[in-house]
Amino acid sequence: MSKRGKQAGGKVVEEFLSEAQEIVEGLGRNMLAIDKSSSDDPDPELVNELFRGVHTLKGLSGMFGVEPLSRLAHHEENMLDDLRLGRRRAGPEVLDLLFMSVEVMTGILAAVRDGDDPQDPLLAEVERLVRAFEGGGEAAADAGEGAKRAGCQPADIFGPEVLEVLTEYEEHRLRTNLKNGLPLYRVRARFDLAAIDTELDAVKNRLKPVAEIITYLPSTAGTDMDKLELDIIVALEAAADDLAAALEGVDASVEWIRTEGKESAAGPSVVPSAATKSEEGPSRADVSVAPQAALVRAGAGDGGRALSLRSVSQTVRVDIRKLDRLMNVVGELAIVRGAIARMSEELKVALGRRELAIELHRINRGFDRRLSELREGILEVRMVPLSQMFDRLARLTRKISRDLGKEISLIVSGAETEVDKLIIEELSDPLMHVIRNAIDHGIEDVEHRRAAGKPDTGTVALTAFQKGNHAVIEVEDDGAGIDGQRLLEAAMRRGVVDAEQAAVMSERDILNLVFLPGVSTVALATEMSGRGVGMDVVKTNIGALGGVVEVQSEVGIGTKLTITLPVTLAIIPALLVTVAERIYAIPLNTVTEALLVSPADARPIMGVETMTLRGRTLPLLRLDRFFGAPREGALPQGSCVVVASLGQRRLGLVVDGLVEQQDVVIKSMGPSLSSATCFSGATDIGDQRLALVLDTSKVIEEFFSAEGGAAPRAAGAE
Amino acid sequence: MKVLVVDDSRAMRAYVRGVLKDAGPWTVVEASSGFEALRLLPREAFDLVITDINMPDINGLELVRFIRRSERQGRVPLLIVSTLSSERDRARVLELGADAFLAKPFEPEDLRGAVAGLVPSVSAKDARGDE
Numbered sequence: 001m002s003k004r005g006k007q008a009g010g011k012v013v014e015e016f017l018s019e020a021q022e023i024v025e026g027l028g029r030n031m032l033a034i035d036k037s038s039s040d041d042p043d044p045e046l047v048n049e050l051f052r053g054v055h056t057l058k059g060l061s062g063m064f065g066v067e068p069l070s071r072l073a074h075h076e077e078n079m080l081d082d083l084r085l086g087r088r089r090a091g092p093e094v095l096d097l098l099f100m101s102v103e104v105m106t107g108i109l110a111a112v113r114d115g116d117d118p119q120d121p122l123l124a125e126v127e128r129l130v131r132a133f134e135g136g137g138e139a140a141a142d143a144g145e146g147a148k149r150a151g152c153q154p155a156d157i158f159g160p161e162v163l164e165v166l167t168e169y170e171e172h173r174l175r176t177n178l179k180n181g182l183p184l185y186r187v188r189a190r191f192d193l194a195a196i197d198t199e200l201d202a203v204k205n206r207l208k209p210v211a212e213i214i215t216y217l218p219s220t221a222g223t224d225m226d227k228l229e230l231d232i233i234v235a236l237e238a239a240a241d242d243l244a245a246a247l248e249g250v251d252a253s254v255e256w257i258r259t260e261g262k263e264s265a266a267g268p269s270v271v272p273s274a275a276t277k278s279e280e281g282p283s284r285a286d287v288s289v290a291p292q293a294a295l296v297r298a299g300a301g302d303g304g305r306a307l308s309l310r311s312v313s314q315t316v317r318v319d320i321r322k323l324d325r326l327m328n329v330v331g332e333l334a335i336v337r338g339a340i341a342r343m344s345e346e347l348k349v350a351l352g353r354r355e356l357a358i359e360l361h362r363i364n365r366g367f368d369r370r371l372s373e374l375r376e377g378i379l380e381v382r383m384v385p386l387s388q389m390f391d392r393l394a395r396l397t398r399k400i401s402r403d404l405g406k407e408i409s410l411i412v413s414g415a416e417t418e419v420d421k422l423i424i425e426e427l428s429d430p431l432m433h434v435i436r437n438a439i440d441h442g443i444e445d446v447e448h449r450r451a452a453g454k455p456d457t458g459t460v461a462l463t464a465f466q467k468g469n470h471a472v473i474e475v476e477d478d479g480a481g482i483d484g485q486r487l488l489e490a491a492m493r494r495g496v497v498d499a500e501q502a503a504v505m506s507e508r509d510i511l512n513l514v515f516l517p518g519v520s521t522v523a524l525a526t527e528m529s530g531r532g533v534g535m536d537v538v539k540t541n542i543g544a545l546g547g548v549v550e551v552q553s554e555v556g557i558g559t560k561l562t563i564t565l566p567v568t569l570a571i572i573p574a575l576l577v578t579v580a581e582r583i584y585a586i587p588l589n590t591v592t593e594a595l596l597v598s599p600a601d602a603r604p605i606m607g608v609e610t611m612t613l614r615g616r617t618l619p620l621l622r623l624d625r626f627f628g629a630p631r632e633g634a635l636p637q638g639s640c641v642v643v644a645s646l647g648q649r650r651l652g653l654v655v656d657g658l659v660e661q662q663d664v665v666i667k668s669m670g671p672s673l674s675s676a677t678c679f680s681g682a683t684d685i686g687d688q689r690l691a692l693v694l695d696t697s698k699v700i701e702e703f704f705s706a707e708g709g710a711a712p713r714a715a716g717a718e
Numbered sequence: 719m720k721v722l723v724v725d726d727s728r729a730m731r732a733y734v735r736g737v738l739k740d741a742g743p744w745t746v747v748e749a750s751s752g753f754e755a756l757r758l759l760p761r762e763a764f765d766l767v768i769t770d771i772n773m774p775d776i777n778g779l780e781l782v783r784f785i786r787r788s789e790r791q792g793r794v795p796l797l798i799v800s801t802l803s804s805e806r807d808r809a810r811v812l813e814l815g816a817d818a819f820l821a822k823p824f825e826p827e828d829l830r831g832a833v834a835g836l837v838p839s840v841s842a843k844d845a846r847g848d849e
Contacts, residue, residue: 012736016729055772059801060729062823070823164814165779167771168804193757200753200775216776218756218784228756 016064017113018317023053023060024109025388028102028395035095035398042090045212050098051080057105068118068126069108075133076101096402097132099395104129152178157257162217162233170215177212177235185211185243187232189252196228203232206246210238233257320421323382330375334663335684337371340364375663379420379568386464386473387415389428393435393462400439407446407457408439414464419471420568423545427473427565430541434475434561435460437535442479442559452556454478470589471567476560482553484510491519508648511551515539546587546680548647548697564647572666574683576659576691577642579623580631583691585664585683586642586653590696594642594658599634611641611652618643620652621703626678644696651700666693678702719837722758724749724769724781725799730822734768734799734829741830752776756784759791766837767791771800771807779811786815795836799824 030049034042058073076098082088104125111118118126154163154174166174177184187207191199207213211234219229236243243254341364347357390412401408419427443449443458450456463474484507491497491513497505513519517536542549547565566572566589574585575594601611602620609620620641624631641652664683680695721744723734731748738744747762749755752775755767767785771778778798785791795817802808802821812819820832 009736012729012732015732019727019729052774055801056727059822060727062801063730063733065823164810165777165783167777167779168806169772170777193753196753196757197751216752216780218752218776218780228753 013064016060017109020057020060020109023057024102024105025391027053029391031095031098031102032391032394034090044084045208047080047084051077051084054080066108066112068123069105072101072104072126072129075130079133097129099398101129102395165217166215173212173214182235182237184257185234185236186255186257187234187252188229189232189250190227190229193226193228203250206250207234210242210246211236323378326378330371330378333371337364337368338662382420382568383418384421384424385416385418386424389424390415390462392428393431396432397435397439397460400436404440406439406443408443409457409459411459411461417464417466417471419565423565426541426545430538433538438475438477438479438559442477444480466567471565473563474560476558478558481555481557481559482511482514483555487513487519491516494519511553514551543697546697550647572664573661574664574693575642575661576685577655578657578659579627579655580629583659583685583689585691585693586644587693587696588661590644590646592643592645594640597635597639597641599637602635618650618652620654622654644700646697646700649700649704651703664693719743719765720745720747720762721766721768722747722749722755722764724752724755724767726750726770726773737826737829738833741833752781755781759785759788764791764794766795766797766833768797768799771798771811779814782811782814782816797832797836
C-alpha cells in the first residue's frame, strides 16, 4: 500500500478492505451465475454488474495505492468492456481468467490486510492475467458497426433534456438496446423522498427480470419537498404484459417511447412527443401504443395510491467484536440473575420474609425472560447464512475440477442455513479440504466412471440444514468410495491399529480410521500423488468448534461426510454437575438425559463398565477417574449418569450429583491450560465460583479411541 | 461549514471525510446515492457538494443538473470527483454547471486545494490549488 493509502489512516483503510472484499465476493457470485448459465452470451446485466464491480475496485485500489490490484482491475475492466460490447466472447477460457482474478484479488487484499505488500507468486499471477486480458479474444460480431447500421440513434429519440445527462456508458447501453431492437419504455413513478431508497429498490427488483434499466431521470417539476418524481428509462426484454405484471400494485405510469419504427417505417426523424416531456406530470396524451400490446398501465398513475412496496434489505453492518462485548454483558447479567435467584431462595426460608421472597422471585422470573430474549436477539444478529462460504466453495470446486480435468457438478442446497459468524470463519478451511478431497480422491476419472457405468460428470452435493440447535453440513460425492481394507492396512502399517484390534473392528470403526493422523494420506497416496490434506486436520478443526465429523462410504457408490456443528458458540446452556466435590459444566446440547443410578446397574463388558438403558447398552465413563481422581470400587450410591451423545455415539458420564441447569459464558483458559484438552474453557457460575466446561466431543472421542475401537462395538452404541 | 459528499463507495467517502477533516472546519454529511443526496439537499444548507459521476441510480450529471435547477441550492459550489474514464462525461458535467473536476486517484492535497479554490473562506493547509 502506497503512502497515500497509509496516510488515509487505519479506520479508512479498514473501510477500504471491507468494501473491496465485498466487491470481490460479489464478483465471484456473478461469475458463478454466468458460469451456471453456460452460454457464450451471458446476461448483460450480470456482465454489467461485473464491470461495475471491477470499475469501483479499480478506483478504490487506485485511491488507496494498492497498485497490483488497480492494475489488474484496470485490465480486467477493459476486457469486461469488450465482453459487454460484444467485442469478445465469454467462452470458458475467459471465465477461467475471471475466476482466477477473484482468487488473486482475494490474495492481494489478504496481504494488504496483514500489512504486507503483495509478493510473488501473486504479482506473477497479476502479470499473467494482465497479459491474458490484453490479448484480445476472438472477435464477435462488432457492435459498433451494428449500431450504425441500425440507424436509430439516441438523438433521434430523446431531446437534449434527456441526452445531456446520460453518461457515456448509459448512452452506450441505449445505443446497444436500440440496435438489438428492444422497445424502450418510460416508467414514471412518484416516490416519497424519505423512503426512496427502499421504494426504488423494490421497483428495481420488479423491473430487472423483464427490462434493462438505462437511466433514472429525476424530474425537477415537482416542488414538493417530500416527493420526487422519477422517469426510469428501460429497455424491455420481455413482453409488454410482463412489464405491466411486474409493476402490478406500483404507483407508476408506463409509456412506450417510440423509436424509429421498424414496423411503421415512418418517415425520417420521428421525434415523439414523449421525448419532450415535461412539467405536466404523467400526461396520457403522450402515451403511444405499445408494439406488442396495448397501453401498459400499472397502478393508478396519478399519485392516488401510495407505494406499497417495502425493501427487503435494511441492513446494518456491525463489527463482530461489538457483538462479543454485548454478549459478555449478557453473560454478566446471567450471573446477576443467578445471584438474585439464590437470594430469593434464602429469603424464602428467612423468617417473616416470605412475601418479599415471592415478589423477588416474580421479578427475577421476568428478568430472566427478558434476558433470554436479549440473548437470543444477539445470537440471531451474529448468525449469517452459509451462502457466502458456499459461494467460495463453488468457485473452488470449479477451479479444482478444471485443474484436475474432471467434470464436476456441484449441487448446493440449504445455503440459507444460518450459523454463527465465528463458526463460518473457522469452518471454511476444513470444508475446502473436504471438497478438495472429494474431487481429488473421491470422484474417479472419466474412464473409471464409464467402466463403472456412471455418468461422465461427477456429482458433489453440498447440503446444509438445521437440526435442533445444530447445523448439519453434508458433503456427498458419487465417487469411488473409501476402501476400508486399504484404510485398515494403512492404519496397521502406521501402527495405529494392531491385528487383534483390527479383527474386531466394525465397518464404521474402520471408516473412522480415516480421521487418524497420517492414515488418510498414506492410504490414498498409493493411488494419488498424496497431496490430499489429512482428514485428521479436518477433524481437529471441526472438533475445535465443538462439532463432529462422521463418514459413511460405500465402495463404488460414493462417500458422505457429515459435519454436525453447534449453531452458536458464545453462550450455551449447560448442566452443572459435581464430581469429586467440584462443579463442572456439561454443555446441554450434548446431553440427552440424566438419571439416577444404583451400583447394581453397572456391569462390565470386555473391561468396560456399562449399563443397560431402555434395552440398549450404554458405556460408562467415571468422570472422577477421567479427571485423575481415581476412586476404586463400584458406583457410589446416589451417583448420576449424564447421557451425552455426539453424532451416533453415546456415552454415560458418571457424576456424583446434578446441581442445576444454567446458561454459561465460555471463557478460554489461556495458553497455560490449553493442554487440558477435555475442557473447552471455564465459566463463572456466580458467587465467584468457577467451573470448568467439559468439551464433551473430546471426551467422547478420547473414550472411544482409548478403548481401541473395541469399546464402541462391545458396548454397542447403537 | 457543511459539505455533502456523494459517492456510492463508503471507503471513498471515508477517505474524503478524512482529508477534509484537516482542511478546515467542515461538517461532512455523506450520501451513498444520488437519491440520498436529493433527500438531503432541500433540508440542509450546504456550502459545498462533492460528487462522483458513475453511481448506480441517479448519476452525477443528473444530480448536478438537478442542483443547478433547484431554487434553494442552485448556487452551491459543486466539485466532481471521479475517475477520468470518459473525457466526454468530464466536459459534460462542467457544461451542466459543475465548478471543478478532480480526477481519481488524487492526493489529499489535491482535494484540499480544489476545495480551497471553490470555498475561499476555508484556508486549506498546504493547498496546491489545482483547479
